Amino acid sequence: MRDVAVIGVGMTKFGELWEQSLRDLITEAGMKAIADANLSGSDIDGAYVGTMSAGKFVGQEHIAPLVVDMAGLSNTHIPAVRVEAGDASGSVAFREAYLAVASGAHELVIAGGVEKMTDVSSSQMVNIQSTSCDQEWEAFFGASMSSLYGMMARAHMHRYGTTREQLAAVAVKNHANGVLNPNARFKFPIKPEDVLKAGMVADPLTTYDCAPASDGAAAVILCSMERARKFTDKPIRIAASVQASDTIALHDRRDICTMDSVVLAAKKAYAQAGITAEKVNLAEVHDAYTIGEIMAIEDLGFAEKGKGGIAAASGETALTGRIPINTSGGMKARGHPLGATGIAQIIEIVDQLKGRAGGRQVKDAKFGLAQSVGGTGATAVVNILEGGL
Amino acid sequence: MRDVAVIGVGMTKFGELWEQSLRDLITEAGMKAIADANLSGSDIDGAYVGTMSAGKFVGQEHIAPLVVDMAGLSNTHIPAVRVEAGDASGSVAFREAYLAVASGAHELVIAGGVEKMTDVSSSQMVNIQSTSCDQEWEAFFGASMSSLYGMMARAHMHRYGTTREQLAAVAVKNHANGVLNPNARFKFPIKPEDVLKAGMVADPLTTYDCAPASDGAAAVILCSMERARKFTDKPIRIAASVQASDTIALHDRRDICTMDSVVLAAKKAYAQAGITAEKVNLAEVHDAYTIGEIMAIEDLGFAEKGKGGIAAASGETALTGRIPINTSGGMKARGHPLGATGIAQIIEIVDQLKGRAGGRQVKDAKFGLAQSVGGTGATAVVNILEGGL
Numbered sequence: 001m002r003d004v005a006v007i008g009v010g011m012t013k014f015g016e017l018w019e020q021s022l023r024d025l026i027t028e029a030g031m032k033a034i035a036d037a038n039l040s041g042s043d044i045d046g047a048y049v050g051t052m053s054a055g056k057f058v059g060q061e062h063i064a065p066l067v068v069d070m071a072g073l074s075n076t077h078i079p080a081v082r083v084e085a086g087d088a089s090g091s092v093a094f095r096e097a098y099l100a101v102a103s104g105a106h107e108l109v110i111a112g113g114v115e116k117m118t119d120v121s122s123s124q125m126v127n128i129q130s131t132s133c134d135q136e137w138e139a140f141f142g143a144s145m146s147s148l149y150g151m152m153a154r155a156h157m158h159r160y161g162t163t164r165e166q167l168a169a170v171a172v173k174n175h176a177n178g179v180l181n182p183n184a185r186f187k188f189p190i191k192p193e194d195v196l197k198a199g200m201v202a203d204p205l206t207t208y209d210c211a212p213a214s215d216g217a218a219a220v221i222l223c224s225m226e227r228a229r230k231f232t233d234k235p236i237r238i239a240a241s242v243q244a245s246d247t248i249a250l251h252d253r254r255d256i257c258t259m260d261s262v263v264l265a266a267k268k269a270y271a272q273a274g275i276t277a278e279k280v281n282l283a284e285v286h287d288a289y290t291i292g293e294i295m296a297i298e299d300l301g302f303a304e305k306g307k308g309g310i311a312a313a314s315g316e317t318a319l320t321g322r323i324p325i326n327t328s329g330g331m332k333a334r335g336h337p338l339g340a341t342g343i344a345q346i347i348e349i350v351d352q353l354k355g356r357a358g359g360r361q362v363k364d365a366k367f368g369l370a371q372s373v374g375g376t377g378a379t380a381v382v383n384i385l386e387g388g389l
Numbered sequence: 390m391r392d393v394a395v396i397g398v399g400m401t402k403f404g405e406l407w408e409q410s411l412r413d414l415i416t417e418a419g420m421k422a423i424a425d426a427n428l429s430g431s432d433i434d435g436a437y438v439g440t441m442s443a444g445k446f447v448g449q450e451h452i453a454p455l456v457v458d459m460a461g462l463s464n465t466h467i468p469a470v471r472v473e474a475g476d477a478s479g480s481v482a483f484r485e486a487y488l489a490v491a492s493g494a495h496e497l498v499i500a501g502g503v504e505k506m507t508d509v510s511s512s513q514m515v516n517i518q519s520t521s522c523d524q525e526w527e528a529f530f531g532a533s534m535s536s537l538y539g540m541m542a543r544a545h546m547h548r549y550g551t552t553r554e555q556l557a558a559v560a561v562k563n564h565a566n567g568v569l570n571p572n573a574r575f576k577f578p579i580k581p582e583d584v585l586k587a588g589m590v591a592d593p594l595t596t597y598d599c600a601p602a603s604d605g606a607a608a609v610i611l612c613s614m615e616r617a618r619k620f621t622d623k624p625i626r627i628a629a630s631v632q633a634s635d636t637i638a639l640h641d642r643r644d645i646c647t648m649d650s651v652v653l654a655a656k657k658a659y660a661q662a663g664i665t666a667e668k669v670n671l672a673e674v675h676d677a678y679t680i681g682e683i684m685a686i687e688d689l690g691f692a693e694k695g696k697g698g699i700a701a702a703s704g705e706t707a708l709t710g711r712i713p714i715n716t717s718g719g720m721k722a723r724g725h726p727l728g729a730t731g732i733a734q735i736i737e738i739v740d741q742l743k744g745r746a747g748g749r750q751v752k753d754a755k756f757g758l759a760q761s762v763g764g765t766g767a768t769a770v771v772n773i774l775e776g777g778l
Contacts, residue, residue, distance in 0.1 A: 001492060021525070047634075052451075056444045059516070060524040062475040065634040065767035074641070077653050079632035080768070081481055084471045086451040092470055096485065103390060103492025127448070135449040136410070243468035245436075245454040252463070264466050378454035379469070 001102035003225035005235035006385065008037025009347040014216035014335030015185040022051075022058050022116035025217035027070045029340075030112055033219040034071075038231050039108065041073050044221070046106040047080040050093030050113040051339035056128045058116050067112060086132030086374030087288060089113060090218065090342025091243075091381035098241045098383075101222050113344070114217035115337035125213055129338075132375035134249035145288070146210060148250050148376050150202030153291035156257045157204070159306070162294065164204055166309030168195035170290040171208045173318050174326050178333025180319075180360035183344075185214055185335030209290040214335030218343035220350070234354045239367065240272035240384040250376045257306075261380035262299040262371060269382040270301075273367070277301030280323065280384070281365035282352055284345035286373040287330040293317075296371055297325060300382070319360060327352060327360045345370035346383065353387025390491035392614035394624035395774065397426025398736040403605035403724030404574040411440075411447050411505035414606035416459045418729075419501055422608040423460075427620050428497070430462050433610070435495040436469040439482030439502040440728035445517045447505050456501060475521030475763030476677060478502060479607065479731025480632075480770035487630045487772075490611050502733070503606035504726035514602055518727075521764035523638035534677070535599060537639050537765050539591030542680035545646045546593070548695070551683065553593055555698030557584035559679040560597045562707050563715050567722025569708075569749035572733075574603055574724030584679075598679040603724030607732035609739070623743045628756065629661035629773040639765045646695075650769035651688040651760060658771040659690075662756070666690030669712065669773070670754035671741055673734035675762040676719040682706075685760055686714060689771070708749060716741060716749045734759035735772065742776025 010032025012025050020028070026049070034041050047068050055061045064080035085092040090113025097111035120128065126146075130139040133148060156162045172192055178184035190208060198206035228235030246261040247253055254260060270276055277300060285296035294308035302323045303311040311317055317325035328334045328348035331341055349368035351357045370383045399421025401414050409417070415438070423430050436457050444450045453469035474481040479502025486500035509517065515535075519528040522537060545551045561581055567573035579597060587595035617624030635650040636642055643649060659665055666689060674685035683697035691712045692700040700706055706714035717723045717737035720730055738757035740746045759772045 001494065023525070053444050055442050055517075055520050056450075058524065059520055059528070061442050061445075061473060061520040062522075062637065062764050062767060064474065065763070066523070066637040068634050069636045069638075069641070069767070074634065074636040077633045077635060077650055079484075080474075080634045081485065081632075082473045084450055084473060085453065085469075095468075096470065099492060099494050100488065103488060103494065105390065105488050105492065128444075131444050131448055131450040133451075134455070135447065136412070139448070243470075244466045245457050245463065245469045246466060247458045247463040248451065248455040249458075252458070261466055374454070375451050378451060378458070 004101045004238045005225045005228035007231045008033045008221035011218035014214045016118045017215040023070045026114040029217035029219040037221040046109040048093040048097040048111045049082045050089030052089045085379040087338040088372040088374035088379040089339040091372035095241045108223045112219035113340040115339040117213045146202040149289035162309035166313045167290040168192045169313040170293045171195045174330040174332040178329025181329050184329040186333040211288045211331035211336035214337045216337035216340045218340045237386040239386040240269035242269040243381045248378045259377035265380045265382040266300045273384040280369045282324040282362045283369040285371045342372040349385045393490045393627045394614045394617035396620045397422045397610035400607035403603045405507045406604040412459045415503040418606035418608040426610040435498040437482040437486040437500045438471045439478030441478045474768040476727040477761040477763035477768045478728040480761035484630045497612045501608035502729040504728040506602045535591040538678035551698035555702045556679040557581045558702040559682045560584045563719040563721040567718025570718050573718040575722040600677045600720035600725035603726045605726035605729045607729045626775040628775040629658035631658040632770045637767045648766035654769045654771040655689045662773040669756045669758045671713040671751045672758040674760045731761040738774045
């Protein structure tokens, strides 16, 4: 299979965007990506769209041809595929788009992600988010995404001595990064005590441990590395794209303090990219909950198992730290429109590797990693991008 | 890209299967396919699952890793991707699986489709089916799948003189075929007057013009043609797999008496397979409504535009006719569990090309075609399979 590059990116702001519908959002993101790649929409020969639950959120399935249509490209009749993998939907769309180009089946592909979440009630929100868990053995008995992550947090604290304050440090850092990101939903700093004193969602996780359900969309354009320089001076190479699965239910896992799907995907991704974790200059990881980021940096090899909390609290993962994590503000501060998140992660890495990340720029970054999880880890995707080529 | 073969197939009965959940259904189909391919489940290195709206039907998204898990294969951690494209979801899953093997990214892939539809009320059913149309400009204003197909039927009758009796002939033929298919939902013959006298759904379409919402699942196993003979004496080659899109809303089309997405996908599929429509020995087409089959045989080149009704009524598309259409009974008699239908079509073609279609066997069939549509044609997939190799 041939090398593939990201040649353009575009995203909406993430937030409570009452004035924009799902189709408005993904069209805005797609148009921006097409403009960023310096091409005409009619050059695109394939589309992949990740959305978790547009059917339940806004009553619309069959999203992919809708997106092509709304972009004014229905006359191209290109194949348009919607993929879904809980809140990893965007990352899976990215990987399918990557495979479509790597195989030679397609030349210029757009990969988008979108979710329009904020038009439903709080109880519907919990219900819909829980559809990425095991409906029959988790959600039916009252387990929600928050309570399942709460259990992971408690287990991690019990086994490794991770503290409430270390969890809070993740949120504080990501809000600090979000201040520097124009597209972030939350652009205000918070203090550790804000997290500790916030309303309890699922013990030990408070409101500030949880990423906000948001509206938003993001899109990227892929083509072969060979052709990429026609469109951009700074093509970003997809050095690895790996997906793995695990049991749908958390209670069926070997261990709830680690995600085997992430460990395995990371291992294969490092092998595909021909690098080790030490070579990665920055990473966007799945911080739907603060404990998620702590487990991610361990499972990706950026910290020893059980030491993720220490790494977070010591500043190692801060913008100026050893391995900057979630420079975009992460899902915590950027916002978490489920299907859009995986693509937004890619966009942050691309912008960093191109040196256009503004006030949150990581210096001399060559390799960036994006890790995304569906549900509590039944799907994991790890992508590694390379710049400076 | 390399040649790809179907080496195993499996499906459940289609019907109102109250004793089986979504996970029961897809597991049964997957296990049968694995057994038919003479392999162990742990040999599989990728899974694609098509389901249109499991989120709305049974409250479960994130279906793909669930399926792998239920099959007892969670310890393989293989990538598992759910795709959705309305009632073409199964066909799109098949095409993604095809691309995954053709590209060399995967070796042995399972492509499944499933829908568990009959646990919802009639009004929910209409609502959910309509999510594959344009939510904002069709469904919101009361248009349903049935009413949109009713409009297509009236336009076709007006422009080409297609008659109510010709529409009925499609249903009569498909029921006659369904009698011969052990997995079909309806195994009883009907007469033209049964169709004409049945309750009106959306003028001119009566109950017997519409495929029944059903529960069911289907799965197939794909591997490279080169490796296929290790598993089967009769590998079935995927000679072409093409997908195309069109506007999501029917009223935005150039013409509502033809589906441009189908015409284009068929044209490309014939080119990929290196054959013409005349070389096709049988086809499974999208008869969610009888007018759908009439338009399909025209758009696929089996009848001149406007003459599809005549072809249906004259027996040309019967089991013993010039070009047998929907030998399985089609969606009309086999049943139409949305996500499963596209895979079930492939299974019928495989069984026919392998000479194991029992009482409905088409003699000396070499090329079989499967055509699937999402919504009113915003997605179209055309697959051509070749046997006797």
